[in-house]
Amino acid sequence: MQIRSDHQNQQIIGFCIDGACPNQKLFCHLCLPSHIQHISKLTSEELLSGWIKERILAAQDIQKNIQECKIALDRLINLFFLYNNFNIQQLTELGLSKIDQLIKGFSQIGDCEEKLFKQLKQSIEQTKSFVNEIIKKIKNQQVYLIFNIMITKLRIISTN
Ligand SMILES: [Zn+2]
Ligand SMILES: [Zn+2]
Secondary structure, three states, X not given: OOEOHHHOOOEOOEEEOOOOOOOOOXXXXXXXXXXXXXXXXXXXXXXXXXXXXXXXXXXXXHHHHHHHXXXXXXXXXXXXXXXXXXXXXXXXXXXXXXXXXXXXXXXXXXXXXXXXXXXXXXXXXHHHHHHHHHHHHHHHOHHHHHHHHHHHXXXXXXXX
């Protein structure tokens, strides 16, 4: 890595990825003491790309959980569709006490479902606004703009 004048010509030895740290994110061994309180959040160039990969994996893991959630909801909807094909005439053949049990069961299921969906909706709204906040932060980084310009230039070069 290149030597920077604002580090008294000392070599940059790593990055600080602690979100709460007010110091410069690049550090040389002169700046190192100012990051010593959060030494586990210091990383080198190679480790930084590992950290970014970890961010991708963590998001993919959550994405997988959400997909599993969708599959579970699909099964639930299919079950309801199954019952939806019944009509009252068919139900009367079951006898009154069976119908009574069935309706009781359904109303309990309905209550459960309402509670669950209320919670889910709140979490989903929170997730969406958090994710959008993170995306905004990523896009507001000057590096993102530079990256975009670099990638666009590379595309132009490779297509010519
Ligand atoms: Zn320094
Ligand atoms: Zn720091």
